[in-house]
Amino acid sequence: MIPAAVFASGSGSNAEAIVEESHLPCTIELLVCDKPAAPVISRAKHWNIEVFVCDPKTFPNKQAYEQAILTKLREKQIEWIFLAGYMRLIGPTLLEAYPERILNIHPSLLPAFAGKDAIGQALTAGVKVSGVTIHFVDAGMDTGSIIAQEAVRVLETDTNQTLHQRIQAIEHRLYPETIRYILTERERNDSNATSVDQRIR
Template identity: 60%
Template sequence: MTRARAAVFASGTGSNFEAIMNAGELNCDITLLVCDKPGATVIKKAEAFHVSTFVFDAKTYESKAVYEQEIVEKLQAENIEWVFLAGYMRIVGPTFLNAYEGRIINIHPSLLPDFPGKDAIGDAFRAGVKETGVTIHYVDEGIDTGPIIAQEKVLVKEDDTLDTLKNRIHQVEHQLYPRVIRQLTTK
């Protein structure tokens, strides 16, 4: 039986990418990293794990549809079945979404539907909530609105700073995402 092939999309340091790669048996092979930030730390991490990379700069394309079409063609050429967004800081457009509908998964650092968007941890911290957490969900045409697959709560402690809360949320992300990937890719 052939194993599913998957791509991870990331824009920054790649801590979730690294956690996924170090998680042991996933029931799929991570064979491609897609990154929209030339020079991002995650690219070196992919090279260390011997994972192929596709790096692009969106500003060099005439439109989102054009670069997304190139991504789709690359994914199809690599026989990618699953896409795991891990700190990919771009909104997925219809070109990409239509080609991989139901097979694009995102991780978000809040208990959705609360605190969608780019600064979820900061938004939750400033709101003074007693708990926040991590959500893994399917990607749809909205921003952090797709069907939820899994959530895990993180309590906000009285003595938390934004940094201590971020660190605890990242620890949960690094455990939860590989576990969900393992479940989704079990055939």
């Protein structure tokens, strides 16, 4: 099984969906949280997953903050990172250590409504369709290569809460499905590349 980490800043509902999915080719070995009072921390205790609370306010800069996280990830031999409501841009320290091995989930059909409050943005814009996007993480804000998307209708009667509930229901299914697909394909490709390399040798 592939050792992986989940990063979260809030309630942790998407983190829970990943942790409780029994058919993933990975095990969640670590929860990284940047908010010492985040509800996800207490939830993680029920999952029997180690929690690493890393408060950026206690570091002189982003590089030092991410270096502390990277040290912990290497200690746990983490191979993949899944962002699940982690409200910080990933910087060069982690991006260089995990190229195309960091996934994020976003509550819109990117590139529409990137950044914070995507659901509020969609309601303000008056769109008829929003949705969910899962993508690789790069240096930008929700700009990485898109892996999967699923649309959600926006009803005339929708509030932020009602639309959020329907989008979240999709998130909790689509994120584990996409993680399973990506990890399975990546491991298969890595295995095929190794076999070719061995034949060449």
